[in-house]
Amino acid sequence: xxxxxxxxxxxxxxxxxxxxxxxxxxxxxxxxxxxxxxxxxxxxxxxxxxxxxxxxxxxxxxxxxxxxxxxxxxxxxxxxxxxxxxxxxxxxxxxxxxxxxxxxxxxxxxxxxxxxxxxxxxxxxxxxxxxxxxxxxxxxxxxxxxxxxxxxxxxxxxxxxxxxxxxxxxxxxxxxxxxxxxxxxxxxxxxxxxxxxxxxxxxxxxxxxxxxxxxxxxxxxxxxxxxxxxxxxxxxxxxxxxxxxxxxxxxxxxxxxxxxxxxxxxxxxxxxxxxxxxxxxxxxxxxxxxxxxxxxxxxxxxxxxxxxxxxxxxxxxxxxxxxxxxxxxxxxxxxxxxxxxxxxxxxxxxxxxxxxxxxxxxxxxxxxxxxxxxxxxxxxxxxxxxxxxxxxxxxxxxxxxxxxxxxxxxxxxxxxxxxxxxxxxxxxxxxxxxxxxxxxxxxxxxxxxxxxxxxxxxxxxxxxxxxxxxxxxxxxxxxxxxxxxxxxxxxxxxxxxxxxxxxxxxxxxx
Amino acid sequence: xxxxxxxxxxxxxxxxxxxxxxxxxxxxxxxxxxxxxxxxxxxxxxxxxxxxxxxxxxxxxxxxxxxxxxxxxxxxxxxxxxxxxxxxxxxxxxxxxxxxxxxxxxxxxxxxxxxxxxxxxxxxxxxxxxxxxxxxxxxxxxxxxxxxxxxxxxxxxxxxxxxxxxxxxxxxxxxxxxxxx
Numbered sequence: 298x299x300x301x302x303x304x305x306x307x308x309x310x311x312x313x314x315x316x317x318x319x320x321x322x323x324x325x326x327x328x329x330x331x332x333x334x335x336x337x338x339x340x341x342x343x344x345x346x347x348x349x350x351x352x353x354x355x356x357x358x359x360x361x362x363x364x365x366x367x368x369x370x371x372x373x374x375x376x377x378x379x380x381x382x383x384x385x386x387x388x389x390x391x392x393x394x395x396x397x398x399x400x401x402x403x404x405x406x407x408x409x410x411x412x413x414x415x416x417x418x419x420x421x422x423x424x425x426x427x428x429x430x431x432x433x434x435x436x437x438x439x440x441x442x443x444x445x446x447x448x449x450x451x452x453x454x455x456x457x458x459x460x461x462x463x464x465x466x467x468x469x470x471x472x473x474x475x476x477x478x479x480x481x482x483x484x485x486x487x488x489x490x491x492x493x494x495x496x497x498x499x500x501x502x503x504x505x506x507x508x509x510x511x512x513x514x515x516x517x518x519x520x521x522x523x524x525x526x527x528x529x530x531x532x533x534x535x536x537x538x539x540x541x542x543x544x545x546x547x548x549x550x551x552x553x554x555x556x557x558x559x560x561x562x563x564x565x566x567x568x569x570x571x572x573x574x575x576x577x578x579x580x581x582x583x584x585x586x587x588x589x590x591x592x593x594x595x596x597x598x599x600x601x602x603x604x605x606x607x608x609x610x611x612x613x614x615x616x617x618x619x620x621x622x623x624x625x626x627x628x629x630x631x632x633x634x635x636x637x638x639x640x641x642x643x644x645x646x647x648x649x650x651x652x653x654x655x656x657x658x659x660x661x662x663x664x665x666x667x668x669x670x671x672x673x674x675x676x677x678x679x680x681x682x683x684x685x686x687x688x689x690x691x692x693x694x695x696x697x698x699x700x701x702x703x704x705x706x707x708x709x710x711x712x713x714x715x716x717x718x719x720x721x722x723x724x725x726x727x728x729x730x731x732x733x734x735x736x737x738x739x740x741x742x743x744x745x746x747x748x749x750x751x752x753x754x755x756x757x758x759x760x761x762x763x764x765x766x767x768x769x770x771x772x773x774x775x776x777x778x779x780x781x782x783x784x785x786x787x788x789x790x791x792x793x794x795x796x797x798x799x800x801x802x803x804x805x806x807x
Numbered sequence: 808x809x810x811x812x813x814x815x816x817x818x819x820x821x822x823x824x825x826x827x828x829x830x831x832x833x834x835x836x837x838x839x840x841x842x843x844x845x846x847x848x849x850x851x852x853x854x855x856x857x858x859x860x861x862x863x864x865x866x867x868x869x870x871x872x873x874x875x876x877x878x879x880x881x882x883x884x885x886x887x888x889x890x891x892x893x894x895x896x897x898x899x900x901x902x903x904x905x906x907x908x909x910x911x912x913x914x915x916x917x918x919x920x921x922x923x924x925x926x927x928x929x930x931x932x933x934x935x936x937x938x939x940x941x942x943x944x945x946x947x948x949x950x951x952x953x954x955x956x957x958x959x960x961x962x963x964x965x966x967x968x969x970x971x972x973x974x975x976x977x978x979x980x981x982x983x984x985x986x987x988x
Binding site: 638640643646647648649650653654656677678679680681704705708710711712713717720758761762763764765766767768769770771772773774775776 | 808810812814817835837839846848850855857859861864865866867869871876878879880881882887889890891892893894896898900902925926927928929952953954955957980
């Protein structure tokens with residue numbers, strides 16, 4: 298087993314990996330950018346070294362600096378977390394060349410999965426289901442009509458060189474096909490200098506469901522159950538759960554078996570995730586493979602009882618998987634809320650800044666993976682993910698109740714967070730009924746003032762307003778400087794009274 | 808102590824909707840007086856039995872006729888909020904004896920309005936110049952944070968009197984970006 302591991306990441310995931318290392322008796326090395334000196338991962342590590350200025354391109358993405366720290370500190374392995382260098386095959390190769398173990402798949406597997414066409418050929422050989430269509434460009438409009446007739450409308454036309462929605466057309470009937478194809482081809486030509494357009498069956502209101510796999514370096518690969526990830530906004534996942542409300546044991550087994558096939562076709566090792574699109578008839582189609590630990594891995598940990606980071610480290614150290622597929626059992630239900638520094642009143646715009654108050658939930662069935670603390674300045678340079686609040690219960694209903702209770706306890710001041718968004722989602726009738734697809738969240742947010750279903754005791758607004766008025770007066774009477782002055786950075790007028798004074802005042806109230 | 812307190816309707820949080828509207832609410836008159844065993848409280852003349860403890864900064868435990876409330880205080884760059892459970896109320900406090908707070912509280916619709924940065928970020932674009940006439944809701948400045956761009960809008964119709972914001976500058980919450988009169 299390794300004696301020392303370098304964690305090439307920051308935020309909650311760096312803290313998550315540090316914790317696993319400490320549990321396993323492995324020393325930890327943190328790296329940090331200038332602005333992250335006071336970040337939690339630096340405070341919690343055994344060793345920490347600076348790797349450059351705040352912009353990620355000059356610090357967390359600098360392979361040379363990270364490998365230099367690995368050498369200086371004597372770290373035997375590097376855990377990349379997610380994001381940053383985690384899916385960079387060049388980095389995995391550079392680690393191998395430097396004699397440091399990269400905790401993840403081989404550069405070969407990463408390259409294979411990174412390229413859409415090579416992955417598809419490998420997968421097709423292995424019998425993996427893809428969205429029906431042509432993988433090559435259409436030679437003529439007649440060919441397009443024939444293919445569309447065979448796979449059934451609606452169909453999607455996509456530019457082969459495409460991305461970002463350019464050169465894409467949704468076609469509902471055969472009469473629209475010819476003109477849609479022409480305009481897609483000319484748009485593709487203008488945008489990418491290549492008019493090649495192919496055709497795929499359009500999956501209307503798809504779900505996004507993914508399957509966790511683990512593979513050791515001795516040829517053993519297992520699947521660990523699915524995660525429902527349909528609740529997304531701007532292609533960013535917001536809430537994930539395991540198991541999916543629509544997946545039954547038979548579908549789970551089939552999705553798992555395909556996932557294992559995909560991993561084996563790529564000679565995959567360590568933790569990975571196979572993403573599927575699922576249509577309304579519950580057909581699932583391979584989308585892509587994520588060759589890293591996912592943000593949402595805790596819901597799988599809670600429902601399988603396994604620690605994926607422990608297992609990643611053990612696999613990287615050359616151990617065999619300590620269990621077989623038959624030993625994997627899914628128990629209970631888990632839901633993860635991604636707590637982002639975002640302003641719900643301002644179209645979920647990022648909201649960095651200083652956290653002035655932080656009250657955190659705990660209690661039965663609640664796990665919190667967090668990278669923040671009270672007094673910390675959330676930098677504006679990185680992803681706005683602050684923490685993950687994960688609820689666990691015997692079933693979906695109990696998990697929702699526990700999460701609602703925990704969200705009621707959660708309070709963050711100084712910056713804005715999306716905590717209220719989860720109160721909306723968890724109380725929503727469609728969510729509770731499991732009626733989800735990738736358009737769900739946009740539809741929910743388009744609705745105006747929601748009538749919230751909630752088990753949190755609700756009292757009359759008038760009563761609450763009176764309480765707010767009394768509280769405001771009480772705060773002003775007890776701590777007048779903080780109420781009338783401007784907080785934080787505005788001109789240094791914030792006065793923080795001493796604890797003695799405050800305690801004395803509080804005593805005076807009794 | 809006597810306070811005049813304006814409580815806006817619940818904003819954000821569970822209730823959704825936008826901040827604001829606090830000027831339309833009528834002020835409440837709150838009288839607080841220390842007495843034996845606690846505080847005597849009158850709200851708009853009505854005596855209310857309360858007990859209050861501050862267990863930590865910005866958190867108040869309030870008992871009103873036996874009902875227990877935990878209220879959190881949040882002072883943002885521009886507003887003072889009281890969180891009662893998951894409901895958030897924008898409040899404005901006026902101490903009738905204090906001229907200073909009266910001056911601060913006034914001048915919302917008339918006179919110059921400072922437009923301040925709501926969060927730390929970097930100015931990427933100026934949308935208007937000093938001296939320009941602007942409508943309420945018109946974009947003034949674009950601020951970027953965490954790779955997202957946010958248009959800061961004018962709260963009122965008027966003329967841009969000052970434009971301290973410069974492209975490329977880093978701003979902190981509360982920094983004045985523009986003054987519209």
